[in-house]
Amino acid sequence: MTNFQIISAIFIGLAAGYVGSFMILRRMALVGDALSHVALPGLAIAILLNINPFIGAFATLFIGIVFVWLIENKTELSTESLIGLIFTVSLAIGFLITPESELLEALFGDISKISAVDAYLSVIFSAILILAMRGISKGFILSTISHDLARASGVKVAKLNFIFLLLVAIAVALGIKAVGSLLMGALVIIPAITSRSITSSLRGYTIASALIGLISLLGGMAIAAKFNLPPGPIVILASSALFLVSLLFSKK
Amino acid sequence: MSIKNVNILSMGEEILKVEKLSVEFYGQKVVENVNFSLKRGEVLAVVGPNGSGKSVLFRALLDLVPYSGKVTWQKGIITGYVPQKLAVEKDFPLTAGEFMALRGARPEKETEKALEDVGLHKKNKGYEWLLDKKMGQLSSGQLQRLLIASSLTGKPDVLLFDEPTAGIDIAGEETIYGLFRKLQASAELTVILISHDLSVVHDFTDNVLGLNRKQIFFGRPHEVLDHKLLHHLYGEEVERHHHDRDISVL
Numbered sequence: 001m002t003n004f005q006i007i008s009a010i011f012i013g014l015a016a017g018y019v020g021s022f023m024i025l026r027r028m029a030l031v032g033d034a035l036s037h038v039a040l041p042g043l044a045i046a047i048l049l050n051i052n053p054f055i056g057a058f059a060t061l062f063i064g065i066v067f068v069w070l071i072e073n074k075t076e077l078s079t080e081s082l083i084g085l086i087f088t089v090s091l092a093i094g095f096l097i098t099p100e101s102e103l104l105e106a107l108f109g110d111i112s113k114i115s116a117v118d119a120y121l122s123v124i125f126s127a128i129l130i131l132a133m134r135g136i137s138k139g140f141i142l143s144t145i146s147h148d149l150a151r152a153s154g155v156k157v158a159k160l161n162f163i164f165l166l167l168v169a170i171a172v173a174l175g176i177k178a179v180g181s182l183l184m185g186a187l188v189i190i191p192a193i194t195s196r197s198i199t200s201s202l203r204g205y206t207i208a209s210a211l212i213g214l215i216s217l218l219g220g221m222a223i224a225a226k227f228n229l230p231p232g233p234i235v236i237l238a239s240s241a242l243f244l245v246s247l248l249f250s251k252k
Numbered sequence: 253m254s255i256k257n258v259n260i261l262s263m264g265e266e267i268l269k270v271e272k273l274s275v276e277f278y279g280q281k282v283v284e285n286v287n288f289s290l291k292r293g294e295v296l297a298v299v300g301p302n303g304s305g306k307s308v309l310f311r312a313l314l315d316l317v318p319y320s321g322k323v324t325w326q327k328g329i330i331t332g333y334v335p336q337k338l339a340v341e342k343d344f345p346l347t348a349g350e351f352m353a354l355r356g357a358r359p360e361k362e363t364e365k366a367l368e369d370v371g372l373h374k375k376n377k378g379y380e381w382l383l384d385k386k387m388g389q390l391s392s393g394q395l396q397r398l399l400i401a402s403s404l405t406g407k408p409d410v411l412l413f414d415e416p417t418a419g420i421d422i423a424g425e426e427t428i429y430g431l432f433r434k435l436q437a438s439a440e441l442t443v444i445l446i447s448h449d450l451s452v453v454h455d456f457t458d459n460v461l462g463l464n465r466k467q468i469f470f471g472r473p474h475e476v477l478d479h480k481l482l483h484h485l486y487g488e489e490v491e492r493h494h495h496d497r498d499i500s501v502l
Contacts, residue, residue, distance in 0.1 A: 025344070141346065142354045145338040145387070152314045152333040153355050153406070196345060200386050205345035 001225050004119040005111055009218045011126035012174050013187075017213020018130055019171045020188030021195060021206045022137070022164070025144055029193075030080065031068060033185030034087035036172050038064035040094025040181045043106045047099060053106075054121055057181070058173040060090065065165035073158045094181070108232035109180030111221055122174055129170050130210075136160055141202065178217060179232040190239040191216060197250040212242055267292050267329055267410065267442060268313075272321035275305070275312050282308050286321075286467045288459070292409070293436065295443045297453040297473075300463040301486050306446045307336070309463060310412055313444070332408030334399045336415070342388040348398055349383035358405050366404040369435060370397040396428060404435075411435075413445040429456045450477065 001009075023032050039057035046056025067086060071079050098106050105113070114122075143150035143157045150157055168188075175184045195209035220235030268290040275283040283305040290296055298306050312319040314333055325331070340346065352363050364374055372379060382394065390398065403411060415428075429452055435441045447453050453460055454473045462468035462476065462485045469476040469485070 138354050145340050145344070145346070145351075146335050148311060148314070148316055149333060149335050149338075151316050152331070196343065199345055201347045201384075202345050202350045 001221060002114075004114050004116055005221065006218065008111065008114050008119045008122040009178065009221055010214055011123050012178055013214035013217035014210045015126035015129045015213075016171050016175050016184075016187045016217070017191035017195075018206060018210035019133055019167050020213065021192040021209035022133065022140060023168060023188060024192040024196065025141070028168075029185075029189045031083060032168060032172070032188045034083050035061065035064055035068070035168065036176070036181050036184035037087045037091040037094070039172055039176050039184070040106060041090050041097060042094075043176065043181060044094050044098035044102075047102050047106070048097070052117065052121075053177065054118065054173055057176050058169060061169035061173055062166075064090070065162075065169045069158075069162050069165055073161065105180070106176075107180050107182045108230055109176060109178050109183065111178040111231050112225075114177060118177055122177075125170055125174055129167050129174075132163070133167055136163055137202075137206070140164060178221075179235050183232045183236050186236045186239065187213065187217065190236070190243055194239070194243040194246040197246050212239070216242060265292050265326070266290070267326040269324045270313070270322070271324075273309070273312060273319055273323060274321055275308050275317055275319045282465060283312065283319075283463070284466045286461075286463070288461055288467075288470045290410075290442065290444065290459075292442055293440060294458040295432065295436070295445070295456060296459045296461060297445055297447045297457040298461045298463055299447055299450065299453060299485070300468070304464040306463055307414055310414055310444075310446065313412065329410060330406060330408045332403030332406055332411045334396075334403050334411065334413045338387065338395070338399075340388040342386070344386065344388045346387045347383065348385050348387060348390060348394075351387050351398060352383070352402055352405070355402060355405060362405055362407075363401075366401040369404055369438070370401045370431060372397060372401065397431075400428075400431070408441070410442045410444065413443060415446050415448060432456075450482075453477070 020032065023029065038060050040060075042056040042058070042060030043053050044056075045060075046053045049056070064087070068079070068083060071077050071082055094106070095103070139150060139155040139157075139160050142153065143155055143160065147157060171188060172184050175187050179187050191212035192209045194212050195205050199205040199208050216239035217235055220238035221231045223229070223238065224231035224234040266289050270286055270288050273283065273286040274281055286309060288296070298309060300306050308317065310333075311317045313323055314331060315323070352367070367379075368374070372382065382390075385394075387395070387398075400411070400413070411432075413428075413432075432441070432443050432445075433456070436443065445457075447457075454477055457473055459471060460473050460476050461470045462481065464485055469481050
């Protein structure tokens with residue numbers, strides 16, 4: 001593995017695990033999974049226009065989160081089913097417009113192609129993401145456990161939810177290069193559920209989730225590189241293996 | 253010190269006035285034409301059957317739902333809200349101590365004082381243990397205490413307390429009402445509470461508001477809590493209440 005790959009994996013793993021821990025507390029596992037599919041058409045467009053895939057993925061993800069936010073905050077519609085619909089549609093569109101030669105990479109990622117620019121982008125955005133998430137975490141947790149209590153305490157819940165979704169979009173866009181749009185959802189979900197079964201405080205849970213994200217991504221990539229396997233699926237299998245191990249140490 | 257004096261002097265002034273308050277959900281009136289006022293240092297109980305709009309009234313007072321009519325708080329009044337329950341599963345990774353720190357960075361002394369006010373003293377055995385416990389694993393009494401302590405850290409003038417339906421067994425002999433009485437004396441607190449226990453309401457409160465979508469009554473407990481008005485408020489339910497429990501105090 002190159003230094004660029006290692007640095008990217010460290011930061012993306014931390015950021016995905018950290019933001020994922022908060023998604024799980026909101027029961028947003030499926031939203032995260034579906035949202036990662038929205039990146040696919042963006043990736044395809046970026047490939048066709050020959051621009052950085054991070055930008056393309058983030059552009060469609062941004063549209064995706066605006067959509068989620070509007071459903072959650074401005075309508076009474078059932079979020080789950082509509083998200084399921086729109087996101088499979090975007091997967092279908094993405095599948096159609098992605099050039100066939102690039103399709104596998106878009107779906108499953110290829111961190112071996114990470115450039116210096118990608119690595120710098122990963123470091124900068126991961127750092128911003130972690131700091132911003134830390135900044136909104138108190139209000140976020142308060143509004144998760146009681147919407148009314150949060151609002152009565154002066155938390156601007158709708159605004160905070162939008163910032164949160166924005167951070168999720170950044171995490172997904174960052175991770176796609178590494179594990180692809182099909183599997184990115186797993187990289188935000190699995191470290192969090194692993195961490196949840198072995199920790200009891202919020203602090204412990206979020207930090208452990210970030211570290212497990214890092215170990216999964218870096219470890220999975222190292223194993224994939226050694227045995228010449230595709231990194232995306234190996235990363236997910238590595239994180240799932242950690243989850244199974246965590247069950248042995250479960251605090252319940 | 254001077255602030256305390258001002259509060260004592262201003263005891264009895266009107267700090268909340270509610271006029272023609274109505275709340276509508278999907279074209280259906282859930283609270284209709286409520287009128288009352290509240291003076292500093294008073295305890296007001298809101299009573300009524302399940303689904304009568306008590307919690308909605310609270311949310312309107314806190315400006316959490318759209319309403320029509322007028323809710324006028326005196327300028328600069330800080331409200332503290334104690335919700336009925338929290339959405340925390342048993343394994344939600346949040347300790348009681350972390351919960352206390354959620355409402356912004358407050359000096360540790362202030363948090364300790366609030367915990368002391370609800371009977372959780374730092375010196376007590378089990379203090380650290382309780383603060384390290386997960387929120388989802390607290391007993392309902394412990395949870396109530398923490399919720400109240402959390403709302404007290406904001407130094408509220410008025411506490412809005414939404415009592416859970418189930419009577420809570422606050423550890424030991426002290427009831428939640430005894431706690432309020434003490435708080436009222438030490439912090440000059442005004443309290444609005446939703447209550448399900450009419451005998452406590454009778455003993456403890458200055459005014460009672462009977463709500464069943466519409467305002468059924470408002471006044472001193474010994475004036476309004478008579479059998480006829482209660483029958484009007486609860487319908488058949490109060491009859492059952494009468495047989496099941498001793499309401500001789502009424």
